[in-house]
Amino acid sequence: METRIGFGWDSHAFKAGVPLRIGGLTLDHPEGLAGHSDGDVLLHAITDALLGAVAAGDIGNFFPPGDPRWKDADSAIFLKLAMEELDHAGFRIVNIDTTLVLAAPKIAPVAGEMRARVADLLGIDLDQVSIKAKTPEGLGLDHVVQCHAVVLLERVLEPDELKSMSAVIESQRQLEDVVEDLLSSVHGVPKKRVVDPVYDTEDIT
Numbered sequence: 001m002e003t004r005i006g007f008g009w010d011s012h013a014f015k016a017g018v019p020l021r022i023g024g025l026t027l028d029h030p031e032g033l034a035g036h037s038d039g040d041v042l043l044h045a046i047t048d049a050l051l052g053a054v055a056a057g058d059i060g061n062f063f064p065p066g067d068p069r070w071k072d073a074d075s076a077i078f079l080k081l082a083m084e085e086l087d088h089a090g091f092r093i094v095n096i097d098t099t100l101v102l103a104a105p106k107i108a109p110v111a112g113e114m115r116a117r118v119a120d121l122l123g124i125d126l127d128q129v130s131i132k133a134k135t136p137e138g139l140g141l142d143h144v145v146q147c148h149a150v151v152l153l154e155r156v157l158e159p160d161e162l163k164s165m166s167a168v169i170e171s172q173r174q175l176e177d178v179v180e181d182l183l184s185s186v187h188g189v190p191k192k193r194v195v196d197p198v199y200d201t202e203d204i205t
């Protein structure tokens, strides 16, 4: 059985006046996280882990932070795009393990609900998702939330089987169609082409 591992990391600073979104949930807290999207640090880290596991780049490749389409976007969109990449590569998730690093709020009381939400978004079972949290002792980073994520994948389609699927997604343009469909399904945003996708190393998604 061919397996692959992926690692993702993300951080966002706290910001007043926005809801705190972590793991697809809105948490009760005085501040949210700054970001071009909804700032969901956990979903961003998982997205990068999934993309990394199939060597498909990172979240910035697909969702440039300067693109107005992703302003305040639900980060579930990013996760769904990463799952499309996994399907295309012929892999599925074995398990995901994550660690949030934050001073507040406490994650333990909502970790179960958060695991269920992430498992639902990924279409996997609850016991395939682990969400842990630690405080940033000694780091002086109480104003920031960080997240580390690792994912293990296993192959479900052999390369010759994938050839028959190559007509499904074989070009960047068709990949854009997948993105547009996801965006339309989540936000009802009219279709609009990205003419020249831009890679930007500044990750504010």
Ligand code: MG
Binding pocket: 010, 011, 012, 035, 039, 040, 041, 044, 203, 204, 205
């Ligand atoms: Mg991010």
